[in-house]
Amino acid sequence: MRIGIFTDTYLPYVSGLVTSELMLKESLEKMGHEVFVVTMNLEKIKYEYDKENKVIYIPGVPTKIYDTRLTTFYNPRAFNQIRKWKLDIIHTQTEFSVGTFGRIVAKQLDIPLVHTYHTMYEDYLYYLTKGYFDKPSKKLVEYLTRFYCDTTVSQLIVPTKKIYNQFKEKYNPDEKINIIPTGIGVDKFIIDDQEKKEIERLTKEYELEDSFVLGTVSRLGKEKSVDKLIIEFSKLIDKISNIKLLLVGDGPDKDGLISLVKELDIEDRVIFTGKVPNEDIQVYYSLMDVFSTFSTTETQGLTVLEALATKKPVVAIKDDSYDVINNDKNGYLFETNEEFGKYINKLYKDKTLYKKLSEGAYKTALDNSSEAFGKKVYDVYKDVIDNYKKGYVFINDIKDVFKTSKAKRDNKKDKNQ
Numbered sequence: 001m002r003i004g005i006f007t008d009t010y011l012p013y014v015s016g017l018v019t020s021e022l023m024l025k026e027s028l029e030k031m032g033h034e035v036f037v038v039t040m041n042l043e044k045i046k047y048e049y050d051k052e053n054k055v056i057y058i059p060g061v062p063t064k065i066y067d068t069r070l071t072t073f074y075n076p077r078a079f080n081q082i083r084k085w086k087l088d089i090i091h092t093q094t095e096f097s098v099g100t101f102g103r104i105v106a107k108q109l110d111i112p113l114v115h116t117y118h119t120m121y122e123d124y125l126y127y128l129t130k131g132y133f134d135k136p137s138k139k140l141v142e143y144l145t146r147f148y149c150d151t152t153v154s155q156l157i158v159p160t161k162k163i164y165n166q167f168k169e170k171y172n173p174d175e176k177i178n179i180i181p182t183g184i185g186v187d188k189f190i191i192d193d194q195e196k197k198e199i200e201r202l203t204k205e206y207e208l209e210d211s212f213v214l215g216t217v218s219r220l221g222k223e224k225s226v227d228k229l230i231i232e233f234s235k236l237i238d239k240i241s242n243i244k245l246l247l248v249g250d251g252p253d254k255d256g257l258i259s260l261v262k263e264l265d266i267e268d269r270v271i272f273t274g275k276v277p278n279e280d281i282q283v284y285y286s287l288m289d290v291f292s293t294f295s296t297t298e299t300q301g302l303t304v305l306e307a308l309a310t311k312k313p314v315v316a317i318k319d320d321s322y323d324v325i326n327n328d329k330n331g332y333l334f335e336t337n338e339e340f341g342k343y344i345n346k347l348y349k350d351k352t353l354y355k356k357l358s359e360g361a362y363k364t365a366l367d368n369s370s371e372a373f374g375k376k377v378y379d380v381y382k383d384v385i386d387n388y389k390k391g392y393v394f395i396n397d398i399k400d401v402f403k404t405s406k407a408k409r410d411n412k413k414d415k416n417q
């Protein structure tokens with residue numbers, strides 16, 4: 001099968017979405033399929049085609065919202081190359097820019113389309129609105145999401161039951177929704193001799209010798225609630241004298257979080273590593289004793305699975321995104337700040353319990369492999385292709401896409417009245 005993945009974000013950028021895309025690409029290729037990628041050029045305003053890795057980079061304009069860019073809805077040069085790929089199916093990973101381009105290509109070349117809905121965009125609106133016009137902005141996001149997922153797409157994929165419930169309640173799409181959690185390449189998190197040396201080097205650099213290290217891997221943005229983690233961590237210092245906090249990642253709130261650490265007078269206890277290359281991330285997980293997160297805006301929480309793969313117990317806020325965590329088996333889900341402190345203290349004091357949860361963590365990671373993920377997505381592709389009705393209609397103008405969408409939505413309204 002020849003598969004085209006359309007996404008706004010891809011390597012060299014590092015994020016949970018990129019990790020998910022790489023897992024899918026690698027697992028499908030192991031199954032013998034060919035995978036092509038169309039994405040945004042996040043480094044320069046230039047069209048590039050990496051023939052060896054089968055990746056098209058469409059030029060994008062910076063939006064001044066973190067590292068994101070926007071591109072035109074249609075790129076003739078990219079389209080001509082995509083046509084040569086002779087794709088069997090298109091899988092979009094975003095509702096905007098490159099995702100819209102994927103929809104147009106699917107229509108023009110009469111290729112079935114699957115879409116994965118990763119993000120509840122309402123949680124990120126403040127980066128654009130700065131708190132102004134919240135209600136109309138949320139309505140606009142809702143309209144655009146409904147528009148995107150209500151036309152062209154044959155079937156939808158969501159990573160968790162949480163997103164399934166939210167999506168079904170808000171948008172009630174006609175298309176079939178498949179719940180497929182993103183898998184993880186467990187082998188990547190097996191530490192080799194070279195990585196052991198790097199762990200030793202970083203342990204000395206960050207002065208983590210003889211420390212009990214609480215850590216997280218996260219974009220340092222408001223929605224990730226890293227500030228709450230820092231505040232609750234500061235309360236543990238009196239109980240655990242050798243505890244330290246390792247914050248792996250970068251983002252727009254970094255300066256504010258550094259200021260918070262200064263205000264709490266815990267600068268000697270908190271380490272900001274900055275952005276870390278994806279290929280080295282397992283080294284940084286290995287520096288931790290316990291992984292923790294206060295974020296309730298995740299759609300799946302891939303960092304939790306990655307931590308489990310490095311045999312780290314997880315203490316996370318109770319949220320449907322972290323349904324792989326089971327109390328007393330591989331970590332703990334807390335509902336209150338008091339519970340958070342209690343669980344961290346418990347893991348610090350009870351070495352036997354810690355060992356048990358470490359072993360449980362690794363078993364959970366094995367149960368959520370990338371191979372299983374790829375197989376489930378492939379089954380969706382096959383089902384879509386087998387039931388796809390060919391009806392070649394070449395679209396000369398992007399307006400045709402919007403007309404098709406409006407007609408479909410109007411028809412749905414009539415049926416519901």
